[in-house]
Amino acid sequence: MDERMWHQSSDVSLVIRTDFAHPQEWTAIQAAIVEPQTEDGFTASVAFVDDRAFEGITPSQLLEVVPADFNHAVAFLVDTKALTHPDRPILVVNLYDYVEDLEDQGKGSQYGATFRVLPSETWSVQNNLTISNMDWEEFAGNANAEGIFRGF
Template identity: 40%
Template structure:
């Protein structure tokens, strides 16, 4: 299995659950909502149906150096069934397989900073809450996306 590459200055959003086309469309709309900048390269290829984090890590690990990815976002069963549609962000470089959830409202923040290498995956992963979900860098009383 070869992982697709995102377009320039975007992050890869790879669909692995094909149970609900309307949830996939809602996820894309939520990510793209109100932002003129393109942050995602969406891949909805049934060849990735049911792919696990480990199989994605293994696929990236077997790629030649120039084809390796640093991270990706997975639209898995949880993404499709949870009303918040949180993507699974997966590290493929520094700590392959380390992951955290990202609700669409926070996707642009994470994607942009990772794409331009302004921040490292670990910084976002370490900021995830007790449920393993990133909801921004904030004080205890903040809860909404900044910007």
């Protein structure tokens, strides 16, 4: 694992591949994430991590390897479900939960929480959570019964 990946600009979110059995689907998801989705050309600002050190990693395991000085709002896990489900829902992991007066800032009750997002909506989640324009609950609360955020 290249430790430098954790220290990129906080404006860039990591998209981590955890399944290595579906290479064509991984390529398709990457293309879908970076494709402009709005009239204004908004895209997700991401760095793709294609490292077998993350093979099969779960959200709780991810939290164990995230460095203490990592200052990103979310990470995206491209797991088996994302690569095999017809809608390709990517797992979003909350890496920063601000709670006023909490001593261990960033690790509130929503730290490590998850929902899934369509590749076409990744830009919205990434852009808005990265700059704190919207809160975690606004996206997670709008996920459907399957736990997938499909847009507003």
